[in-house]
Amino acid sequence: MPTPIPMLDLVAQFQTIEHELRAAIEDVLRSGKFILGPQVEAFEQEIAKLCGAPHAVGVASGTDALLLALRAAGVGAGDEVIVPAFSYISTADTVSLLGATPVFSDISPDTFNLDPSQLESRITPRTRAIIPVHLFGQPADMERILTVADSARIVVIEDAAQAIGATRGGRPAGSFGEFGCLSFYPTKNLGAAGDGGMILTSSLEAADRLRSLRGHGAVAHKYISEEQGWNSRLDELQAAILRVKLRHITEWNAARQSHAARYDKLLRAVPGLVLPRLAPGSTHVFHQYTVRLADRERVQKHLAAEGIASAVYYPVPLHLQPMFAHLGYQPGSMPRAERAALEVLSLPIYPELTPGQIERVAGAVATAVVH
Numbered sequence: 001m002p003t004p005i006p007m008l009d010l011v012a013q014f015q016t017i018e019h020e021l022r023a024a025i026e027d028v029l030r031s032g033k034f035i036l037g038p039q040v041e042a043f044e045q046e047i048a049k050l051c052g053a054p055h056a057v058g059v060a061s062g063t064d065a066l067l068l069a070l071r072a073a074g075v076g077a078g079d080e081v082i083v084p085a086f087s088y089i090s091t092a093d094t095v096s097l098l099g100a101t102p103v104f105s106d107i108s109p110d111t112f113n114l115d116p117s118q119l120e121s122r123i124t125p126r127t128r129a130i131i132p133v134h135l136f137g138q139p140a141d142m143e144r145i146l147t148v149a150d151s152a153r154i155v156v157i158e159d160a161a162q163a164i165g166a167t168r169g170g171r172p173a174g175s176f177g178e179f180g181c182l183s184f185y186p187t188k189n190l191g192a193a194g195d196g197g198m199i200l201t202s203s204l205e206a207a208d209r210l211r212s213l214r215g216h217g218a219v220a221h222k223y224i225s226e227e228q229g230w231n232s233r234l235d236e237l238q239a240a241i242l243r244v245k246l247r248h249i250t251e252w253n254a255a256r257q258s259h260a261a262r263y264d265k266l267l268r269a270v271p272g273l274v275l276p277r278l279a280p281g282s283t284h285v286f287h288q289y290t291v292r293l294a295d296r297e298r299v300q301k302h303l304a305a306e307g308i309a310s311a312v313y314y315p316v317p318l319h320l321q322p323m324f325a326h327l328g329y330q331p332g333s334m335p336r337a338e339r340a341a342l343e344v345l346s347l348p349i350y351p352e353l354t355p356g357q358i359e360r361v362a363g364a365v366a367t368a369v370v371h
């Protein structure tokens with residue numbers, strides 16, 4: 001069996017920054033401060049700077065970032081929130097957790113992101129917000145989405161969980177809408193050693209509200225709650241680890257981009273394979289390198305036999321998830337998302353991947369697709 005190539009190699013990453021990480025962890029252990037302390041504050045400021053947002057609020061996960069942003073946007077029972085039909089489940093289940101209804105909208109086949117031309121038809125008097133997702137690391141068409149949202153007075157909450165460091169028209173993902181949500185789940189481009197998330201906002205008032213919501217709705221006094229919130233705190237150890245990794249994120253994202261370019265070159269001529277497409281004016285941080293192909297199962301089996309991991313993000317579009325069966329969407333209602341779910345295949349991509357490994361993956365894909 002050839003040496004395995006995983007989707008991601010966090011042990012290899014650890015080895016490149018082991019000394020920095022050990023020092024940062026030890027500093028926190030010696031400080032005796034573990035929740036919402038100086039590491040979290042410094043990390044919030046550093047992320048705000050990287051993402052071009054005036055304020056950043058650290059929370060317990062990307063899912064909580066979405067939940068709290070939706071709460072701060074006033075979303076609740078009876079409201080509708082437009083979300084793409086093709087994303088991770090958090091984008092939609094946070095909406096329904098607050099008693100609101102996710103209204104699914106189809107994607108652009110080239111980028112897998114929301115198709116702005118379909119948005120207007122989804123807006124009703126109950127639409128309160130829209131959540132564009134920057135899927136796989138490429139920003140959605142924010143100019144057109146903001147135009148639609150502004151004219152309908154709808155709040156925009158970006159789900160930038162997969163796109164930290166990506167830009168569109170020179171602007172960082174997460175800095176376009178009223179809120180931008182990040183996830184530091186370990187497999188993300190900037191991943192913690194556990195869970196973590198962040199909300200970006202340009203409004204000081206919103207940032208203050210989010211700080212209150214993440215601490216049971218307390219404002220001036222820790223034990224006096226002004227409104228219902230919950231515990232969604234980022235801890236000092238995660239913030240310290242993330243601060244170390246943040247020093248490398250630009251270089252890591254650049255490595256992903258160069259690996260993607262290498263895959264593009266090696267796979268360009270493979271018949272029937274559709275490679276990732278970059279929208280003009282966008283930079284893509286390749287959280288995933290996702291191709292489209294027919295007969296995916298056979299190709300995955302061949303890759304597995306060669307010791308090469310691959311993954312399907314996502315096999316079932318959101319509108320057809322069992323949890324949303326009560327909303328009554330039928331197969332065929334979001335044809336592009338449904339087709340993507342059948343055709344997508346993500347290949348290993350991570351900064352430490354070597355040119356030789358990329359050649360092995362590309363060679364195995366080419367052989368499997370052609371035969």
Ligand SMILES: Cc1ncc(COP(=O)(O)O)c(C=O)c1O
Binds near residue numbers: 091
């Ligand atoms: C697009 C998207 N949205 C939201 C999330 C939720 O983030 P978390 O797992 O940190 O709760 C994730 C990642 O898991 C994601 O990929």
